[in-house]
Amino acid sequence: xxxxxxxxxxxxxxxxxxxxxxxxxxxxxxxxxxxxxxxxxxxxxxxxxxxxxxxxxxxxxxxxxxxxxxxxxxxxxxxxxxxxxxxxxxxxxxxxxxxxxxxxxxxxxxxxxxxxxxxxxxxxxxxxxxxxxxxxxxxxxxxxxxxxxxxxxxxxxxxxxxxxxxxxxxxxxxxxxxxxxxxxxxxxxxxxxxxxxxxxxxxxxxxxxxxxxxxxxxxxxxxxxxxxxxxxxxxxxxxxxxxxxxxxxxxxxxxxxxxxxxxxxxxxxxxxxxxxxxxxxxxxxxxxxxxxxxxxxxxxxxxxxxxxxxxxxxxxxxxxxxxxxxxxxxxxxxxxxxxxxxxxxxxxxxxxxxxxxxxxxxxxxxxxxxxxxxxxxxxxxxxxxxxxxxxxxxxxxxxxxxxxxxxxxxxxx
Numbered sequence: 287x288x289x290x291x292x293x294x295x296x297x298x299x300x301x302x303x304x305x306x307x308x309x310x311x312x313x314x315x316x317x318x319x320x321x322x323x324x325x326x327x328x329x330x331x332x333x334x335x336x337x338x339x340x341x342x343x344x345x346x347x348x349x350x351x352x353x354x355x356x357x358x359x360x361x362x363x364x365x366x367x368x369x370x371x372x373x374x375x376x377x378x379x380x381x382x383x384x385x386x387x388x389x390x391x392x393x394x395x396x397x398x399x400x401x402x403x404x405x406x407x408x409x410x411x412x413x414x415x416x417x418x419x420x421x422x423x424x425x426x427x428x429x430x431x432x433x434x435x436x437x438x439x440x441x442x443x444x445x446x447x448x449x450x451x452x453x454x455x456x457x458x459x460x461x462x463x464x465x466x467x468x469x470x471x472x473x474x475x476x477x478x479x480x481x482x483x484x485x486x487x488x489x490x491x492x493x494x495x496x497x498x499x500x501x502x503x504x505x506x507x508x509x510x511x512x513x514x515x516x517x518x519x520x521x522x523x524x525x526x527x528x529x530x531x532x533x534x535x536x537x538x539x540x541x542x543x544x545x546x547x548x549x550x551x552x553x554x555x556x557x558x559x560x561x562x563x564x565x566x567x568x569x570x571x572x573x574x575x576x577x578x579x580x581x582x583x584x585x586x587x588x589x590x591x592x593x594x595x596x597x598x599x600x601x602x603x604x605x606x607x608x609x610x611x612x613x614x615x616x617x618x619x620x621x622x623x624x625x626x627x628x629x630x631x632x633x634x635x636x637x638x639x640x641x642x643x644x645x646x647x648x649x650x651x652x653x654x655x656x657x658x659x660x661x662x663x664x665x666x667x668x669x670x671x672x673x674x675x676x677x678x679x680x681x682x683x684x685x686x687x688x689x690x691x692x693x694x695x696x697x698x699x
Contacts (some may be wrong), residue, residue: 300321354501354620357558361445364401364453371456374467375407377629381636382698385645388653391541393549395563395613401560403494403612404446405627406454413493413516414470416577420515421486424585427523428515429486429569435510437500437620439484442511445616446491447476458491465491474671489513495626498616499530499554507622509533516577516628518607519569521585530554540656559617564610566698571605572596572666576630582662593660598669604633606646633670637677641691644678647671 369376384390399443420428429441447465451458459466464476474491475481488496500513507530514522525533531549532543558565573581583590608629615622637643650671653663682688 297523347613356620358615358616361403361449362400364403364449367406367453370406370454372410373408376413377409377643378405378699379405379636379639379695380566380629380698381608381639381642381645381695382568382608383646383649384652384697385648387648389649389652389654389657392544392656393546393553394565394567395553396565397675398562398564398612400562401453402564403449403614404453405610406457406467406493410457410467410493413429413576414490414544416513417489420577421489425486427521428664429483429513430511430522430526431485432484432500432510435438435498435500435619435621436501438616438619439488439511439617440480441619441621442496442498442623443476443480443484443488446488450491455499473606480539484515487509489515492625493627495628497624497626499624500621501555505555506530507551511621514572514626517626518571518579518628519575519582519590538660540654540660554622556679557613557615557622559615562612562614564612566611567609569607569661570633570663570666571607571630572599574603574632576628582669592659592665595662595665597665597667601633601669602604603672604666604670604673606631606633606636624682633646633673637674637697640681640686641679641688643690644688647674647678650674 296625306369336615369375382394402513447460451460451465457468460470461473463473463478465474466472472490474487480487485496485498495516496513497509500508500510501507509525509528509530512522512526513518520537525536528536531542531547534546534550539546569579571579573579578585582592582595610627610629612625613622637646650663653661658664658667
């Protein structure tokens with residue numbers, strides 16, 4: 287019961303209630319007023335870098351402070367990745383699409399073990415080279431850290447320093463000043479006086495792109511740190527500083543308001559440092575650039591869209607782009623780290639895998655108009671579906687047992 291409801295009840299009781307019940311009502315009023323007063327008190331002081339003047343209108347309640355004080359949680363030291371080598375560990379075959387006829391718009395979160403936070407494989411040298419080139423050519427456009435997120439970025443760098451040499455001892459060695467990359471010979475400073483923005487250093491260490499969402503005093507999460515070097519279709523400078531909802535609505539994410547927003551906001555507010563979740567998605571691309579899909583326009587264009595892509599290019603130009611994303615809360619700063627590991631393969635390569643062409647064709651046909659526009663289907667759909675149908679028929683004719691698919695490759699593989 288809130289205070290206004292209680293006062294209304296008391297007015298009615300004064301007119302019609304015997305003295306005994308009126309006494310009980312007064313006691314209830316006193317208890318409710320006490321609870322209301324306690325609930326209205328702030329739970330903790332605001333960090334100085336997030337503080338803002340209180341509203342001038344005294345009738346408006348000031349925004350609540352962030353709810354994530356520092357936690358003593360420490361990410362467990364992972365066991366080494368089984369039999370990992372830079373040449374022998376191939377990219378995991380994520381194929382995160384489902385059969386139609388219905389396309390499900392969900393966050394699709396699943397729990398993962400802390401040891402599985404970062405995935406490195408034999409593609410590391412290419413990703414490392416692409417990132418180094420992008421940092422040199424476009425550094426501030428791809429890597430940014432707001433002052434209020436600096437501590438979170440340094441915390442992320444510190445966590446990678448602990449995690450990577452334990453998980454991938456064949457690639458990284460911990461040093462007094464940070465890490466040594468045993469393949470490239472780089473000695474990377476992660477403690478003390480840093481040589482560059484901590485997000486730049488984080489980006490050099492892994493194949494993932496990285497982002498940190500920070501909660502402000504309005505209770506919303508904002509993109510305030512990022513190393514987005516291989517994004518394909520979006521630019522950090524367009525989204526930097528935006529709130530979680532605006533990031534998605536400005537990008538016209540299908541059915542975000544109707545199906546995703548509430549669940550996503552609740553997830554960001556509730557995820558704990560000891561929890562880690564992952565999700566996968568997929569796109570089609572009609573050029574061969576991992577870093578930026580130039581077919582949708584120049585990366586420096588004011589506006590980019592699928593409208594600039596050449597329609598029905600030959601199948602040799604089609605690529606399958608899949609992302610594995612993880613989310614976890616940094617225990618000290620409270621920021622939510624968002625990792626984006628992209629897997630990138632020619633369509634002509636993945637269709638040789640059993641069940642893939644038939645399932646992908648069914649998934650594409652299940653897209654509604656909004657999803658089709660978002661994923662650019664009009665630019666490549668005719669050529670791609672004809673090719674997928676042909677490859678599926680070839681698999682069926684050679685005796686592929688469609689009833690055994692779930693045994694062979696369960697989602698998201």
